[in-house]
Amino acid sequence: MDKLLEVKNLKKYYHISSNNMSSQNAVLKAVDDVSFDLGKGEILGIVGESGCGKSTLGKTILRLHDKTDGQVLYHGDDLFEMKHQEMTALRKQMQMVFQDPFSSLNPRKKISSLIDQPLRIHNYGTPAEIVEKVESIMEEVGINPHYKKRFPHQFSGGQRQRIGIARALALNPEFVVCDEAVSALDVSVQAQILNLLLDLREKHDLTYIFIAHDLAVVEFISTRIIVMYLGKIVEVASKEDLKKNRLHPYTKALFSAFPMTDPHQRDKKEKIVMGDVPSPINPPSGCHFHPRCPFAKDICRQEYPPLKELESGHFAACWLHQES
Template sequence: MTEATIKEPKATAADTLLKIENLKKYFTIQKDKTVKSVDDISIEIKRGETFGLVGESGSGKSTLGKTIVGLQDPTEGTMFYNGVDLSTMDRKDKALANREMQIIFQDPHASLNPRMRVGDIIAEGIDAHRLARGQERQNRVYDLLERVGLRPEHARRYPHEFSGGQRQRIGIARALAVNPKFIVADEPISALDVSIQAQVINLMEDLKEQEGLTYLFIAHDLGMVKHISDRIGVMYLGKMMELASSNDLFAEPLHPYTQALMSAIPVAKPGAAKRERIVLQGDPPSPVNPPSGCRFRTRCPHAMSICAEIIPDFREVKKDHFVACHLYN
């Protein structure tokens, strides 16, 4: 099997907040078995943008997000934050980078300590980084609660006293408490009622404008990803399959996997032409023993003999539109 050379999207140093080169995250589950959850991903996230990340369960989206913010150590690869290699930063700069990169978790119930009051949950980062004490700390917590649509008196309550949407607002306030620049939103609305999802998304968009934030937005809902994202990456079994602007990806998806995902989106407008549904055959292969060559070839309707032999390059086939597929190599 021939390894591919990844030709990654380019951006100027001034535009790029986070650059990831050949990132891998493997998990050893037995002595001779390894899960390649993130396998050789190279992307750049531009300052001030929302980078959407989609794919089926098990594609490696959440693992990528957690590795970026340091919750998991990478197996291989390099991450640059503000142009500096995170692995070579001194202790002070690394602490600042860790503070500036935060995460909003998928399940607002499981991610909040049930034994802590909301005010203390929000202030965990403030305390850890010694950003404020006493009355200043309290005022900061009250301000954060109001910015996410809650009230100061909520600081004295416990997580179980809130609805799912309110708990996610608490999670957002906790992420904002340390004045971050970059936030990984790991499926932040998937556990919420549909009626609440739009409220949380609108809140995140407002905060992005007010605070000058950059998001990595991970989700299953392609319609919501299109709404909030400037660019979108599509992952499958640990690999990046396609990357383009939100408009370009939805107007002309190139990779067969992306096309199948798009075909499953319901058409909202009455009388609009229905998409031809592309039904993928079979289940995703095991990440312990992924297929040779292209990871998607075992389910791809356009698979060729070369797909089993060579990993396709991730290359620019149109302006700012990247795809890993032998149909375009």
């Protein structure tokens, strides 16, 4: 499999000043030493609870945020080494679909000028060619081109998300980060958008990173899944492996907490995890999960476990499965 993207020891820290007077700034490690590869044609799901850094990771990969440390190699070239012009040119190939279809479309722009914006920025062609492209892409995502003179607020959430997708796909990218792309939508509309994303992937040979907190959605759409907790990757495995064998206690807890849509199962579930997600500003020592982990040992409190390949292609960062 061709490597499209390599993320190496990526870190993204935020300095939080609690007030202007104090010189002691807290550091929020939103993404803390994250490494993974992404092969062409994959759909890599990233799951985790709020504050785990999945969204920051997605945006840093596209260099929408600056990094603190580490590398993001796209076809072998480091994005953060690129000059402004090179980066702008590369944006044609990597795109993003956002969570909130209400705030991710400029309310003052008509649909046509929202979709033709990327085409104009990257000098797609003559005005007539651009109009033609806008109409064809609107059809492709299932919005009647007849409505192109309308404003975003005149559409429903699902239709706005289609418009967001149309924009992202206008330049025929090869890599798209979907950040909670269906989370704000009603269930029946969510299914339509998931289908659309899958259709477009087949048609345009796309590679996705699919970030979501909804485990059912990620499990359905992804080929491989990364589980994150407080800025770190705790487990990576193919969808099938992860279903069969969840190695990290957090992964187990997360999946068991997810409500199943079968009332007959309700009393059979094991309840594992207790307590709250700790603040990412001052995470627990050692393995960040140890205060909530029923299997925590001494070493878990002292040292963060490395992410290790325990089975072929199945990584986990947990002391239960390795020696220090």
